[in-house]
Amino acid sequence: MIKIQEHLSVANPENFLLNLAESHWDNLNPKMKDGKKYKSTSLLEICKKYYAFTVGVNYIRDYAFNNKKIALKHRSFFKFLIKNKNENLKKLIIGRPDELENLKIEILKILDSSHFYIIIKNKPSLTKFGELLLNKIFNYKKFRRDNFCKELFLKLDFINTTCPYCNENLLKITTIISNSTNKAKNKAYLDIDHFFSKVYYPYFAISFYNLIPSCHDCNSLDKGDKVFNLNTHIHPYLESFDDHYYFKISLITVLGDTSDEIQIVNKNTRPSDLTILDIKLVERYQTNLEKASSLVSYFIKYKHHIGSEFEESFKEAMWSHFPKERTKILKIERAKMNRDILKQIDITSFLEID
Secondary structure, three states, rough: OHHHHOOOOOOOHHHHHHHHHHHHHHHHEEEEOOOOEEEOOOOHHHHHHHHHHOOOHHHHHHHHOOHHHHHHHHHHHHHHHHHHHHHHHHHHHHHHHHHHHHHHHHHHHOOHHHHHEEEEEEEEEEEEEHHHHHHHOOOHHHHHOOOHHHHHHHOOOEEEEEEOOOOOOEEEEEEEEOOOOEEEEEEEEOOOEEEOOOOOHHHHHHHHHHOEOOOOOHHHHHHHOOOOOOOOOOOOOOOOOOHEEEEEEEEHHHHOOOOOOOEEEEEOOOOOHHHHHHHHHHHHHHHHHHHHHHHHHHHHHHHHHHHOHHHHHHHHHHOOOOOOOOOHHHHHHHHHHHHHHHHHHHOOOOOOOO
């Protein structure tokens, strides 16, 4: 619920991310021992190979609907990626979300969406060409299995951190010792959300800024293949949910009555935003109503300790439910909700919520 950059405890988060993206590019493009030529398994060599393949009979049959004109358009797509020493291919892998948005526009001038997917019974389904991109060229499954993938999210400090979309479910990366080999390997207990869905945009399947660590609820159960765009949804590398929304509980709770609703209020900084609608945050957070009411009741019950010898212990007890610093919101489940609701009732700013 804050930008991933804010969550990072590094001196220059933007440069840190840029360096991580570069290391991701290097991992996708290993070189020969001489350090000059790229291995045949590298992404750029694979793209060059398929650029050459597009004129072949088998390619035309298998991936271009047996249509030479379509195959030539595919050839133009690969040429777009590898021209000028792979300039657009590298931008596709390490480009920021706004750069990916621009690339998407350029690519859809070469190929229309029907080249990548078709709609069957109101659901998108990849074409053979789309499957080629997702499973062989921008091989997401291979990336997901790679230990580099886990190391990437370790460096992003998602060892024991909540989902940046909902701040409710905990994401974990754990070291597992193999019983057979006795070797230690990292295992990531998290989903990877593709902000630009990989069924609509399979060429963004391993783009660094399109790989969002998330929980299963947000990624698979609610978002699924919904179309997310930068002008309609909050991208965790570009914006903070915290800047555009706040949680609110009915003030009848302060009077000792039971509240019947947790509200998520849009600050009107992004009036057309669909994020909370598409990942069902309002409905999901209603299950936390009892927790929120209990927190408010605790504060009301013991606020008489303010100014007494028990003031510090009371403050510490309240701080256990949320971090003082906004930058640590993702470290505690429902910290954003707890901060907002307590700020709502803490009219003297005793809890020092920034």
